[in-house]
Amino acid sequence: MVQELNQIFCAWNVLQTNYAYDAFNRTIRVEQADRGVVQHGYDPEGSL
Numbered sequence: 001m002v003q004e005l006n007q008i009f010c011a012w013n014v015l016q017t018n019y020a021y022d023a024f025n026r027t028i029r030v031e032q033a034d035r036g037v038v039q040h041g042y043d044p045e046g047s048l
Contacts, residue, residue: 016033017030017033022042024046026040026042026046
């Protein structure tokens with residue numbers, strides 16, 4: 001039973017996508033389930 005739960009947790013963890021936000025609630029980084037990373041940079045006016 002413990003091994004089955006561990007496998008389910010690992011499978012769920014692989015499918016997880018994480019988002020990071022700056023102080024203005026803008027997305028600055030996305031870590032995708034396939035381990036890809038997308039980073040956003042903003043100029044002083046707040047544009048991408």
